[in-house]
Amino acid sequence: MAAYVLRLRIALLIGGLRGGTEHATRVIVGLILLAGAAAAVCIGLLTMTDASTDAVLAVTVLGGSAVTLGFLLAPLIGGATDPLDPRRFGPLGLSRGRLATVLAFAAFLSIPTLTLTAVAVCASIVWRAHGAPWFAGALGVILGVATCVLAAKVSMAVTSLFLRDRRSRELSGLFVLVVLVVLVPIGVFLASLRWTTGVPTQLAEAVSTLAMTPLGAAWAYPISVAQAPPGAIVPLAIAVATLVGLSLVWAWAVRRLLTTTERPATVRERGGLGWFAVAPGTPGGAIAARSLMYWLHDRRYLVNLLIIPVAAAIIVIPLLLAGIPLALVALIPVPFAALFLGWLPHNDLAYDSTAIWMHLASGVRGFSDRLGRLVPVLLIGIPLLAVAIPVAVLFHGRWAMLPAMAGVSICLFLSALGLSSVSSVVAPYAVSRPGESPFQQPQRTGAGGVVAQALVMVGAAVVSAPVLWWSWLALQGEIEFATRALWAGVAIGVTVLIVGIAVGALVFERRGSSVMEFAETT
Template identity: 30%
Template sequence: MVAHILKLKLLLLANGFKRSTGQLIGVIIGGLYALGMIVMLTLAAWFLAGETAIDAELSILIGSLAVLGWAIIPPLLTGVDLTLEPSRFVHFGIPQKVLGPALVLSGFISVPAILTIIGLVGGSLIWRLEPLVLPVAVVAAIATAVMAVLVCQYLTIMATALRAKRRFRELTFAVLFLLLICLGPIISSIASAANSLLDWVGPIASVLAYTPLGAAAALPGALAQGDYLQFAICLILAVAYLGGLYWLVNRATAQATVTPPPQQRAAKQSGLGFFKYTPGTPTGAVIARALTYWLKDPRYAIGVLMVPVLPLLFWFTGSQSGNYTMMYLLGPLIGVLLGFSISADISYDNTAFALHVLTGVSGRADRAGRALACFALSIIPVLAAAILPGAIAGEAWRIPGDLGLSLAALLVALGVASVASARYTYAVPLPGDNPMKTPPGNGLRVAVTQLATIGTMAILLIPVFIPYLMGWFQESQPLGLLTLGIGLVLGVGLLFGGIALGGKWYEQRTPELMQAVMLNK
């Protein structure tokens, strides 16, 4: 039975490469990138062998980062492998003494697991000049990889019930997305403090050596330094951690197959929500529905989260260089970002788009409702981003120009997105899925569609951008006022034009749009 389950996992892994040519190309590119990183790590370990006095500390840090990455990213974002999730075996009656080991072993039959093992073994070459230590380092690298996969499996099984709760998924997505956005400033800060950071490597590594993160990775360093007491302690701890994790994974698997996690319950809604405040018209109904999506659907969270993150990033960049010019472009960037968000509105609707089709909502009402909902949420952040930088810097002359470009960016983006979402759809994460999930086999279509949409917005903003730049270089308030006037006229005109053209295309292509969202393409 164990061999049969492992064979099933191998078949699933092989079939995953046959779904589509686009997915296969994406996997190949991702695999080549990962292999390139592994080759770089292996070469670095090869050439650093014997060249540094902190080989032991580096081994511990590399191993700890690998285990920590497996403990955080898959459980919170995607899980280990949902095709062989323990709860899927509830109805088969497979004995736990067979199912547990089979599922544990199947966790190593995956591209990330294989690459992790290869990468850690390559990193162990930092001990190539120590013939007696190198075999221990290789075994320690494999043990660290096993530790990483076991930790990931256990945390994923335990987090399955929590991931069924929408609030938990939204919170983890928000935290991880903010960390990802702030990764550049964090790395920059660490790099600028590199000299002092070396003083922390030793103490940090000495602590990690006795934790599940770095116990196995500490073995070659302890042996090379002749610290046999630490070697013995770390060996005992590594064996204990591995054995304990294996027992925990088996126990969690047994519980999951007997008591699978409860299904997510639909959220309860009291009152009419936004429908209470919008007009009793088709456009008003679409506005209320779109506002509900904006505040409750985590897939819209990327655009919303970028609003407070962009000022922090630009401020950090300015504090490093002493030039805060980018702060004056916050308004246009936020306007384009939020306006562009509705370009995937119909794709996000998925099967709920049938509500618009069956009720006969006109194209103009659908386009106007979605655009006005986004405008209502975006106008205050855009106005604040356009006015505050100039006011804080005491440069009131630039406020009209910043305001004109920002409002034009928002209105033009809404107009273009109203047309684009009625003409082009593409695969997006399904309702309830992880917002960071990338649907397979559709990367090229998504990239081309989004690039064309943003490129069109940029071209249409040229008539506003020219007087804006002239006013910026000449520090001219009259030119700023001219920018404001042109921006409002152009923006409002293109918004109404986009709603009209998008509504026309919407009505002509309603059956095709319904078919596309049903197939999520």
């Protein structure tokens, strides 16, 4: 049976290239990108043979913990389907324990697992160069890879049992955003550190904590043997206990899958709902889903997003040509982009055109309308700023400015969102209708549109003035003001956002007839 399952697994891997030229091209391109990423990681690891042992421990534990967490969460959020689902072997009447063991071993024959194994072998070479015995490195690779494989198998089993009807590509997209928000800033920070000079104290404490958890114990064990053999017993025990626990859960999952009926798939029924299948079944959730569809497919919204990089270039290029140092110029585009991101929905209601009647006729509360329309901007803005802020600080060269940079960006972004929530319902102005060219703007008889745009931007800058001032002081060397700028930025931004949503909701409910009249006459 084991040989049959292994041959079946290999056939499934080869069969992934079938399905037409377009499908095969996508698969091949994906494999090439994955191989390139794995090669880059391996090269980066092998260059650490001259780094300190603490630095190697930090990189392997942090990276290994992130990979293990990814194997655990990706099937749950992304809706991955197990190609060797135990239910497919149910009619054969096989022993449950034997089937669970064979399927677990067959799972090692997968592209992600083989890629992880290659990276882990490179890590073992680095461990060996820092004094770890060969058996400790081999055991660390086996424990780490096996933990990832079993975590993925358990997650796919749980998904098949309980979460089948919540799978969608929209949830996969949200998972990608979470990865961007969490991993990219960490990767930028780690890449900027000078590992030859040691590991920062705060980072070393985080690594020590992760090394005592199921996520990082297996990856910490080899270096722990090199540093202090008696102290390596604890991470080894945790890693083995984790593997045993996952094995027991997997055995239980196989038994449950073989003794329960598969839940009917509802992909076809929910496939056309898109974001409506993901969003909560509330008025605010429905508005958020509809707004997300507009932002992702309406050319008028997409053109507005293009304003951000263009505006950043317009600001940066003249400053560089004027001779201002790159370290200072690097801090300017991100707050400016945060301001523009918060400014984008300042006329969001006008883009609905006559479709706004659905909100008014159904009696939607103003709070649901105002909050739902901000969801797309938040989903776009938060990952973008999470990536851009550490990159900007990296070019600046002083990580002490990170709190101040984050405070300014958060304050400008949230404040502009709050003011936009009021502006879009108090002073909407005519825009191109749905289906028209986004560059074809209608003639306007007054200056209301210009005033509304200016008030949102100027207002956000005014309420952010204290944060900007404290950030300037931090930039001048009084670095203690950086933390004050961070917390003040968060407090001011959240306050303005809440007040803006509340005021906008009140105005929306009281000006329903005026809003509908505007939609009919523009």
